[in-house]
Amino acid sequence: MYVYADNAATTSLSPKALEAMMPYFTETYGNASSLHSPGQRAAEALQAAREAVAAAINADFKEIYFTGGGSEADNQAIISGAMAGARKGKKHIISTAFEHHAVLHTLNKLEKEGFEVTLLPVHENGVVTVEDVAAAIRPDTALVTIMFVNNEIGTIQPIAEIAALCHEKGVLMHTDAVQAVGHIPVDVQALGVDMLSMAAHKFHGPKGVGALYARRGVPLVNVIEGGQQERGKRGGTENIPGIVGMAAAIGEATADLPAHMAYVTGLREKLIEGLSKIPHSRLNGDRDKRVPGTVNFCFEGIEGEGLLLWLDQKGVAASSGSACTSGSLDPSHVLLALGIPHEIAHGSLRLSIDVLNTPEEIDHILKVVPEVVDYLRAMSPVWDELERGLTPHLI
Amino acid sequence: MNTRRADAAPRALVAMSGGVDSSVAALLMAREGYECVGVTMKLWDGHVGPDSRTCCCADDAADARAAAYRLGMPYYVMNMTEDFDRQVIRPFAAEYEAGRTPNPCVECNRCMKFTRLWDKCLPLGCDVMATGHYARTERSADGRWLLKKAVSPDKDQSYVLYMLSQAELGRTRFPLGALAKSQVRALAEERGLLNARKRESQDICFVPDGDYAAFLRRYTGRDYPPGDFVDGAGNVLGRHGGIVGYTIGQRRGLGVAAGRPLYVRRKDVAANTVVLGENRELFSRRLTANNINLIPTDRLDGTIRCRARVRYNQKEQPAAVTQTGPDELEVIFDEPQRAIAPGQAVVLYDGDLVLGGGTICRTEDM
Numbered sequence: 001m002y003v004y005a006d007n008a009a010t011t012s013l014s015p016k017a018l019e020a021m022m023p024y025f026t027e028t029y030g031n032a033s034s035l036h037s038p039g040q041r042a043a044e045a046l047q048a049a050r051e052a053v054a055a056a057i058n059a060d061f062k063e064i065y066f067t068g069g070g071s072e073a074d075n076q077a078i079i080s081g082a083m084a085g086a087r088k089g090k091k092h093i094i095s096t097a098f099e100h101h102a103v104l105h106t107l108n109k110l111e112k113e114g115f116e117v118t119l120l121p122v123h124e125n126g127v128v129t130v131e132d133v134a135a136a137i138r139p140d141t142a143l144v145t146i147m148f149v150n151n152e153i154g155t156i157q158p159i160a161e162i163a164a165l166c167h168e169k170g171v172l173m174h175t176d177a178v179q180a181v182g183h184i185p186v187d188v189q190a191l192g193v194d195m196l197s198m199a200a201h202k203f204h205g206p207k208g209v210g211a212l213y214a215r216r217g218v219p220l221v222n223v224i225e226g227g228q229q230e231r232g233k234r235g236g237t238e239n240i241p242g243i244v245g246m247a248a249a250i251g252e253a254t255a256d257l258p259a260h261m262a263y264v265t266g267l268r269e270k271l272i273e274g275l276s277k278i279p280h281s282r283l284n285g286d287r288d289k290r291v292p293g294t295v296n297f298c299f300e301g302i303e304g305e306g307l308l309l310w311l312d313q314k315g316v317a318a319s320s321g322s323a324c325t326s327g328s329l330d331p332s333h334v335l336l337a338l339g340i341p342h343e344i345a346h347g348s349l350r351l352s353i354d355v356l357n358t359p360e361e362i363d364h365i366l367k368v369v370p371e372v373v374d375y376l377r378a379m380s381p382v383w384d385e386l387e388r389g390l391t392p393h394l395i
Numbered sequence: 396m397n398t399r400r401a402d403a404a405p406r407a408l409v410a411m412s413g414g415v416d417s418s419v420a421a422l423l424m425a426r427e428g429y430e431c432v433g434v435t436m437k438l439w440d441g442h443v444g445p446d447s448r449t450c451c452c453a454d455d456a457a458d459a460r461a462a463a464y465r466l467g468m469p470y471y472v473m474n475m476t477e478d479f480d481r482q483v484i485r486p487f488a489a490e491y492e493a494g495r496t497p498n499p500c501v502e503c504n505r506c507m508k509f510t511r512l513w514d515k516c517l518p519l520g521c522d523v524m525a526t527g528h529y530a531r532t533e534r535s536a537d538g539r540w541l542l543k544k545a546v547s548p549d550k551d552q553s554y555v556l557y558m559l560s561q562a563e564l565g566r567t568r569f570p571l572g573a574l575a576k577s578q579v580r581a582l583a584e585e586r587g588l589l590n591a592r593k594r595e596s597q598d599i600c601f602v603p604d605g606d607y608a609a610f611l612r613r614y615t616g617r618d619y620p621p622g623d624f625v626d627g628a629g630n631v632l633g634r635h636g637g638i639v640g641y642t643i644g645q646r647r648g649l650g651v652a653a654g655r656p657l658y659v660r661r662k663d664v665a666a667n668t669v670v671l672g673e674n675r676e677l678f679s680r681r682l683t684a685n686n687i688n689l690i691p692t693d694r695l696d697g698t699i700r701c702r703a704r705v706r707y708n709q710k711e712q713p714a715a716v717t718q719t720g721p722d723e724l725e726v727i728f729d730e731p732q733r734a735i736a737p738g739q740a741v742v743l744y745d746g747d748l749v750l751g752g753g754t755i756c757r758t759e760d761m
Contacts, residue, residue: 305515306515306517306518309516312518313518313519313520379514
C-alpha cells in the first residue's frame with residue numbers, strides 16, 4: 001500500500017477537471033484575445049471559468065484575476081496594497097512570522113524599498129489574535145496580510161475579525177487562502193477581505209494556475225506587464241486549459257464541502273489520536289482551530305529527513321514542513337515561530353490528507369509511523385542522550 | 396527495517412557533486428549492474444559568485460540532478476548544513492585560530508561523506524556507496540580491505556581517503572580508480588554528461604575565494620588584532636595584520652623588508668606573534684601525528700620504512716615510521732621536509748598501497 005498524505009504540498013488532478021481541460025489543448029485552442037471564432041470559444045471558456053471561480057467564493061466575476069499560481073497572487077496583492085498605501089504616505093505593513101515565503105520574501109523586498117514590516121507573533125497554538133493586530137495598526141499602516149490557513153500546521157486564523165478591524169481603521173486586508181479554498185468555506189463577502197489568493201493545485205486543479213480576488217475598487221499593480229489580459233492587470237496569454245481546470249476543480253471541491261469536511265475531520269481525529277500515543281511527541285498548532293486535513297507532529301530525538309525517507313520506503317508520502325522549503329530541511333520557520341525549540345522542530349512530520357484518503361490508509365500510516373520513529377530513535381545519538389538523562393526531554 | 400526484496404539488483408548510493416567525475420562514477424556503477432541512487436550533500440548556505448569554483452553549491456546540485464536524470468536514477472539532496480557546521484566548519488575555525496592549518500576536506504570525508512551521509516541514506520536500501528574519487532579498493536587474502544592509489548598518478552586522490560575504516564572501505568566503490576581522466580571524459584561525452592561544469596578545484600567549498608582570514612572574521616565574529624613579526628630570537632621585524640592571515644611557508648604579502656627572503660615559520664597564538672625565518676629554517680625531519688588510521692593492519696609493529704606525504708600534491712618522501720602510542724605515529728624523513736604544517740594530514744604509502752595516516756600535531760628539527 002502506498003498512501004499519499006501530502007495534499008498540502010499538492011493534490012492529484014481531479015478526473016473531471018482533466019476532462020474539462022482536454023478540449024482546450026487540441027480543439028478549442030484559440031487565443032482568448034483573438035477576434036475569430038476559435039478565439040471567441042476560448043474567451044467564452046475564460047468567462048465561464050471566471051464566473052465559476054467567483055461563485056465558489058461569493059465574489060463578482062470582475063473581482064477575479066487569474067494568475068500563474070498562489071505565489072504570484074500573493075506577490076501581486078502585497079505589492080498592490082503597499083503601492084496603494086505609499087501613494088498616501090503609508091508605508092507600514094503588518095503580517096505574521098509564519099506566512100508562506102511568497103509573502104515573507106515579498107515583504108523582505110518591500111522592506112529594502114523603504115517599507116516597514118511588523119511580523120506578529122503566532123503564539124504557541126499557531127493562531128494570531130485580533131488584539132495583536134489591533135495593537136500593531138498605526139496611522140501609517142497600508143496593509144495587513146495574514147494567511148487564512150497555515151500551510152505547515154493547518155491552523156485557521158480569525159480572518160473575518162481581522163478584516164473588520166482593518167476596515168474600521170481604513171487599512172487594506174489581504175489573506176493568503178491557498179490552503180483554505182476547497183477545504184473550508186471561503187466567502188469573501190462574509191470575510192470582508194479586500195484581497196485573497198488561491199492556487200488551483202491545492203484543491204485537485206492543475207498546477208501553474210491560481211487567482212487573486214481583489215474587491216472592486218482595490219487598485220492592483222501589475223507584477224507582469226504585457227497585453228490587456230485580465231483587464232490589463234496581468235499580461236500574458238491566458239492559460240485557458242489551466243483556468244478551465246481550476247474552475248472545474250473549485251466547483252467540485254466546494255459542492256459537497258460540509259460532507260467532505262466531516263469525513264476528512266473524522267480521519268484526522270483518528271490520526272491525531274494514534275500519533276499522540278507515540279511517547280515524546282506533540283501535535284503542533286491549536287487542537288481545534290484547524291483545517292480538516294492537516295496534522296503536524298514533532299517527534300523528539302529524530303530528524304525529519306530520515307523520517308520522510310523511511311516513510312517513503314514504507315509506503316507513506318509525507319513532508320516535513322512545506323514542500324517549498326524541504327529538500328532543504330532547515331527547521332521550519334513556522335515551527336520556530338510557534339516557539340518550538342530548534343532541536344525538536346527538526347523532527348517534524350506533516351501529514352495532509354483529504355477526501356480521497358481512506359480509513360485503511362490511515363491505519364497504514366498509524367502502523368508505519370510508530371515503527372519508523374522507534375527505529376530512528378534506536379539509532380539516534382540524540383535520543384540515546386535523552387534516554388540516559390544526559391539531556392532533558394523537551395516534550 | 397530493510398524494505399527490499401532479497402532478489403533485487405544490488406543498489407549503489409552514488410555521492411554526486413555535479414561534476415563529470417561523479418557522474419561517470421554513476422554511469423559505471425549502472426553498467427556493472429547496480430541500481431543507482433544519486434545523492435548530493437547540501438553542506439552550507441553561502442553566496443558564491445559566478446566565477447568561483449567550489450564543490451557544493453546549488454548549481455552543483457542542479458548539475459547532479461541533471462546527470463542523474465540523464466542516467467535514469469532517482470536523486471536526492473540531503474541537507475547536512477547543520478552537521479557540516481558542527482563537524483567541519485566549527486573545528487576548522489577553532490584549529491585555524493589555534494595556529495594550525497586544518498584540512499577540512501579530510502574532515503568532511505571522515506565525518507560526513509562516508510559516514511553521516513551513508514547513515515542518512517539507510518532508508519534508500521543501498522548495498523554500497525560509490526564516489527568519483529580517483530583511488531582503488533581491494534580485498535587482501537586475509538579479508539582486510541585495502542586502499543590503493545589510482546592507476547593514473549596525476550589524478551590520485553588517496554591522500555584525502557586515508558581515514559576510511561574497514562567498514563567504510565568495505566562498502567565503498569571507486570569506479571574511476573583504474574581510469575585515466577581522458578577515458579572518463581570520453582565516457583562522459585558518450586553519455587551527454589559533459590554539460591556538468593568543469594571543476595577540479597581543491598578550494599575549500601565554504602571559503603570559495605580562498606581568503607581564510609576574511610572568512611574567519613565573518614564566521615567567528617572575532618577580530619584578529621595586529622601583532623609583531625619576530626625572528627627566532629624574538630627580535631621584532633615588523634607588524635602583521637592579524638595572525639589568521641598567514642600560512643606556514645608563506646613568503647608573499649608579509650611586508651617585511653629584511654634584506655633577505657623571509658617566510659612564515661610558526662604562529663605563536665598566545666603571544667600573537669608570527670615567527671619568520673629563512674627558507675632553510677622551514678625544514679624539519681620529524682613529525683608526530685595523532686587521530687591516526689591504519690589500513691592493512693590494526694597497528695604498526697616496530698619501525699617501518701615507507702613513503703609519506705604531508706600535503707595533497709606533495710611527491711612522496713622516504714621515511715621511517717613508528718607507532719609510539721595507541722593514537723600516535725612518529726615519522727622521521729630521510730631528508731628534511733619544507734613547511735610541514737600542523738593540522739594537515741600525513742599519509743603513508745608502500746608503493747600503491749595506502750598504509751594509513753594521521754593529523755600532524757607537531758614537528759621537530761633534528
